[in-house]
């Protein structure tokens with residue numbers, strides 16, 4: 444599991460460690476790790492042109508000490524301070540003693556730029572003095588962010604105004620949620636973790652890795668039959684949107700349930716494409732309700748919610764949901780909104796949800812007593828309490844009509860196969876993202892091709 448910790452948690456762990464170590468030892472660990480990554484990126488350190496953008500706090504200190512290490516190995520290192528009056532004294536002395544220099548402006552050329560403007564002490568968008576330095580980063584230089592890209596909120600991934608766009612981020616002690624969640628994640632490039640010896644409690648966010656997904660996938664055994672593997676019911680589609688029913692069923696058939704039951708007005712379209720589908724009501728181990736329902740179908744949604752089995756509610760099924768009804772359900776509910784639907788569920792604007800995705804997904808889980816999966820460029824999954832799951836797979840090509848229908852069918856199928864709602868949602872998003880990458884591979888994607896690529900994504904995890 445890749446885990447991420449809030450600033451508060453990291454600071455507490457740092458305080459505990461600092462108390463036990465000689466002064467400055469932690470910063471030296473950070474700087475040594477940072478310099479080693481930079482040296483690897485440069486290949487030849489001797490003669491390389493390195494520029495340090497140095498802020499007024501310890502993040503700038505890290506950059507200066509790492510710069511000193513590179514200067515000792517023959518790099519030409521130039522530091523530019525955001526505020527020359529407030530520069531890390533020890534770091535600056537180390538750099539100058541190693542042959543580096545302090546300049547007034549950003550040099551026009553550089554092989555590597557170290558962004559040490561702000562780290563976990565950053566608040567809000569970059570101030571003008573910092574933003575002005577970021578604007579002058581020479582084109583063609585490899586940009587390495589120290590701890591996190593300056594301008595990205597460490598706890599939430601929010602970016603207010605200017606922010607550094609790094610090729611590599613070298614982060615210390617622990618991943619911060621902002622490195623896993625967009626828009627911050629897309630500013631971080633490749634993230635490298637340097638161990639500085641922190642002991643950490645429960646994380647605020649986590650991302651499943653391949654091996655964990657593999658262990659969660661439902662696999663039939665000798666004693667399995669189609670009912671024991673689980674039946675998933677799909678209530679989807681309308682005369683206006685029959686395709687949503689077909690796509691939801693396409694995902695459900697590939698999610699590990701033993702059978703898929705379809706209920707709704709698009710049975711002919713579903714059967715024409717998937718003759719494997721059972722038609723009409725009957726016992727199921729989980730329901731998916733909502734894709735392509737259109738309006739005026741609240742009674743069917745209510746009927747599904749009254750069945751005491753896990754229910755995934757998506758798309759039109761999310762309209763006008765009553766938190767009290769969901770909280771009163773004896774079985775788990777999983778909500779899978781995109782930002783617009785989440786906004787309606789929370790009584791907020793779409794912009795507010797997009798700007799604060801972590802807070803929004805947590806708020807949904809708490810308000811509705813459900814597991815919430817917030818779709819988007821990084822899909823997040825939250826249960827009330829516990830770390831938020833961040834989905835590490837996917838591609839922007841997923842932003843295509845019908846891809847969410849495939850996800851809801853797939854995830855409902857995993858629910859029916861016996862995964863709990865948090866795992867079903869995280870594994871569903873993971874496989875969906877992998878399948879989409881395979882299906883797209885650099886070209887526009889049809890939602891049905893995500894479903895077609897699901898078996899391959901699944902096989903990647905034997």
Ligand SMILES: NC(=O)C1=CN([C@@H]2O[C@H](COP(=O)(O)OP(=O)(O)OC[C@H]3O[C@@H](n4cnc5c(N)ncnc54)[C@H](O)[C@@H]3O)[C@@H](O)[C@H]2O)[C@@H](O)CC1
Nearest residue numbers: 470473499500501502561562563564565566568569570590
């Ligand atoms: N505490 C520790 O033991 C360690 C800290 N380390 C480094 O220290 C960093 C944290 O250092 P600090 O607490 O000094 O904080 P930072 O260096 O991250 O930032 C604080 C400074 O930046 C300014 N600032 C805040 N928001 C700004 C904005 N939006 N625009 C421009 N300037 C802004 C503040 O006025 C303050 O002077 C970590 O990110 C990491 O790089 C590492 O050396 C590892 C050990």
Ligand SMILES: Nc1ncnc2c1ncn2[C@@H]1O[C@H](COP(=O)(O)OP(=O)(O)O)[C@@H](O)[C@H]1O
Nearest residue numbers: 781818819820838839841842844845846847848
């Ligand atoms: N920019 C993006 N990058 C990656 N994935 C995205 C992006 N935009 C949307 N997605 C994904 O695409 C899917 C879209 O689902 P949804 O909005 O429900 O579409 P639809 O209702 O047309 O099926 C979700 O899985 C979502 O996470």
Ligand SMILES: [K+]
Nearest residue numbers: 558561589593
């Ligand atoms: K930084």
